[in-house]
Amino acid sequence: MRIPMIAGNWKMNTTATEAERLVLEMLERLDRIEGVEKVLCPPFVSLVAISMMLQNSSIQLGAQNMYFEAKGAYTGEISPLMLSELCEFVILGHSERRWYFGETDEIVNKKVGAALTNKLKPILCVGERLEENEAGKTDEVVNRQVRAGLKDIEPVREFVIAYEPVWAIGTGKAASGKQAAVTIEFIRDVVGKLWNRSTAQDLRILYGGSVTSANIVEFLSRPEIDGALVGGASLKAEEFVGIVEKTAEIKKRAK
Numbered sequence: 324m325r326i327p328m329i330a331g332n333w334k335m336n337t338t339a340t341e342a343e344r345l346v347l348e349m350l351e352r353l354d355r356i357e358g359v360e361k362v363l364c365p366p367f368v369s370l371v372a373i374s375m376m377l378q379n380s381s382i383q384l385g386a387q388n389m390y391f392e393a394k395g396a397y398t399g400e401i402s403p404l405m406l407s408e409l410c411e412f413v414i415l416g417h418s419e420r421r422w423y424f425g426e427t428d429e430i431v432n433k434k435v436g437a438a439l440t441n442k443l444k445p446i447l448c449v450g451e452r453l454e455e456n457e458a459g460k461t462d463e464v465v466n467r468q469v470r471a472g473l474k475d476i477e478p479v480r481e482f483v484i485a486y487e488p489v490w491a492i493g494t495g496k497a498a499s500g501k502q503a504a505v506t507i508e509f510i511r512d513v514v515g516k517l518w519n520r521s522t523a524q525d526l527r528i529l530y531g532g533s534v535t536s537a538n539i540v541e542f543l544s545r546p547e548i549d550g551a552l553v554g555g556a557s558l559k560a561e562e563f564v565g566i567v568e569k570t571a572e573i574k575k576r577a578k
């Protein structure tokens with residue numbers, strides 16, 4: 324039985340002060356919810372403060388990106404070694420990194436390897452763009468991204484994949500539960516062929532793209548979908564706690 328997971332990707336939002344306030348607003352309620360892994364991914368500059376706030380809580384911390392070298396002359400970059408003292412998770416290959424910052428499949432693959440070497444659990448993001456979706460190329464794109472992302476990586480159960488169709492991110496136009504479930508099942512199959520079926524069955528595969536407390540049930544009531552990577556709605560305490568509470572209810576009922 325896979326433990327459902329809800330991760331909040333704050334993206335480039337919240338100053339350090341705002342970030343601490345947001346954590347304070349949700350900490351107690353979020354901490355009490357059982358049966359769901361809860362992960363907050365604030366900006367780098369807030370990781371130290373928030374890691375202290377989350378000590379002795381059931382909430383885990385993630386980063387939104389990292390470089391693949393452990394240290395050295397890479398001005399402005401943050402290394403997996405640095406993150407390993409603060410976080411459990413790291414989001415890798417988010418479509419905003421791929422499309423705005425030119426991250427290729429090869430770079431993402433190096434980051435995946437470096438994260439695992441440093442005991443960070445990757446949340447590897449994959450997903451097709453609108454043109455690719457309309458051309459019926461969803462499977463082709465996610466197949467390529469998953470295979471490239473996992474190239475030369477040994478099977479590991481502590482690994483999370485997020486299926487995030489680019490056209491659904493920040494647009495208010497989420498995929499349907501069915502669409503997401505079909506692609507997530509396909510991704511699990513790809514991982515099964517690449518690694519092995521048993522590891523693939525244990526991986527959490529999340530949906531991401533315009534998830535709210537109003538539509539989370541549509542996704543999480545599907546057994547294929549193990550949780551969500553939430554952007555915009557993770558910046559509102561009430562919304563994010565609502566998403567996690569509903570996830571706990573649905574998955575408890577499904578047991």
Ligand code: PGA
Binds near residue numbers: 491553
């Ligand atoms: P969104 O973002 O929930 O704002 O659509 C999701 C993501 O990019 O992870």
